Amino acid sequence: MTDTYMATDLPFAGSPVVPQMCDGNKTIQFQCHKGIACWNACCSNIDISLTPYDILRLKQHLGISSSDFLLQYTLPYEMDQNGIAGVKLRPVENGTACQFMTPEGCGVYQDRPTACRYYPVALLSMRKQDEYTDTQSYALVKEEHCLGHNEPRNITIDEYRKEQGLEEYDELARGWRQLILKKKSSGPSVGKPSKRSLQLFFMVCYDIDTFRSFVTSEGFTGLYDLPADETGKILADDTALMLFGFRFLRQVLFGENSINLKTEAAEKRREQVQKMSGQIEREAREKRAAEQDEMYGGDED
Ligand code: SF4
Numbered sequence: 001m002t003d004t005y006m007a008t009d010l011p012f013a014g015s016p017v018v019p020q021m022c023d024g025n026k027t028i029q030f031q032c033h034k035g036i037a038c039w040n041a042c043c044s045n046i047d048i049s050l051t052p053y054d055i056l057r058l059k060q061h062l063g064i065s066s067s068d069f070l071l072q073y074t075l076p077y078e079m080d081q082n083g084i085a086g087v088k089l090r091p092v093e094n095g096t097a098c099q100f101m102t103p104e105g106c107g108v109y110q111d112r113p114t115a116c117r118y119y120p121v122a123l124l125s126m127r128k129q130d131e132y133t134d135t136q137s138y139a140l141v142k143e144e145h146c147l148g149h150n151e152p153r154n155i156t157i158d159e160y161r162k163e164q165g166l167e168e169y170d171e172l173a174r175g176w177r178q179l180i181l182k183k184k185s186s187g188p189s190v191g192k193p194s195k196r197s198l199q200l201f202f203m204v205c206y207d208i209d210t211f212r213s214f215v216t217s218e219g220f221t222g223l224y225d226l227p228a229d230e231t232g233k234i235l236a237d238d239t240a241l242m243l244f245g246f247r248f249l250r251q252v253l254f255g256e257n258s259i260n261l262k263t264e265a266a267e268k269r270r271e272q273v274q275k276m277s278g279q280i281e282r283e284a285r286e287k288r289a290a291e292q293d294e295m296y297g298g299d300e301d
């Protein structure tokens with residue numbers, strides 16, 4: 001039997017997703033526009049998960065650091081029982097509306113998150129256990145308050161994704177989705193991820209400015225041998241840094257080595273492993289000797 005794992009971007013809590021999945025060729029009837037009677041209804045009651053690229057775009061739009069953005073505009077949540085962290089938009093204080101909602105519409109429209117762009121379509125990202133790459137399919141979300149479904153416009157999901165600028169957003173979130181799917185599909189045999197690996201995942205995926213400081217810290221530069229031009233590129237560009245972060249996590253969490261270790265550090269690590277296996281062998285030898293002593297002692301009695 002082949003299991004399928006899914007990471008979804010269902011944009012609103014309790015959304016009744018039409019259960020059948022479809023691909024990008026499916027035509028939907030939908031249009032949202034200013035002046036429609038339900039204007040802003042969808043932004044008045046939010047449950048929106050953010051991708052790392054969503055955070056990057058929003059913090060750039062607001063001109064603040066990722067740490068400040070996380071503090072002011074988001075809430076953390078656990079994506080699964082292993083504690084893999086996700087981040088959602090934090091609604092207004094004592095309310096359910098989005099902090100970016102204005103009477104004119106979305107206050108961060110050019111940089112609105114993936115889930116807002118997709119609505120009323122839900123993205124279902126799946127990966128089969130025996131396959132490395134994920135596949136995307138979609139589902140339609142029909143909520144009573146959304147009158148866009150009555151508008152006389154037919155459009156395929158692929159065309160809708162293009163119109164909403166989603167190709168770029170999906171492409172740049174792919175590495176993150178693959179990490180989540182891989183972590184979920186690792187299952188209980190790999191065990192619960194350590195607290196440190198979960199913290200690392202959170203920092204790299206969501207707090208890009210703290211990750212930038214980490215990349216320049218001695219803890220990182222002492223261990224990893226990154227060419228100077230590559231370091232320059234990732235330090236100067238948030239998107240390049242984010243993509244490097246996914247690569248770094250694949251190395252740290254799944255042992256997919258693509259970043260060279262410094263010779264000295266690698267040597268030290270090799271010595272540590274040797275020392276550890278030497279110790280295990282020594283302990284096993286001592287245990288065997290003790291067992292033999294006990295056995296001979298028994299004979300003498
Ligand atoms: S970010 Fe914009 S589109 Fe998304 S919920 Fe907030 S106001 Fe609405």
Ligand code: SF4
Nearest residue numbers: 032038040042146148
């Ligand atoms: S048509 Fe739907 S998406 Fe557009 S404003 Fe109304 S509720 Fe929101």
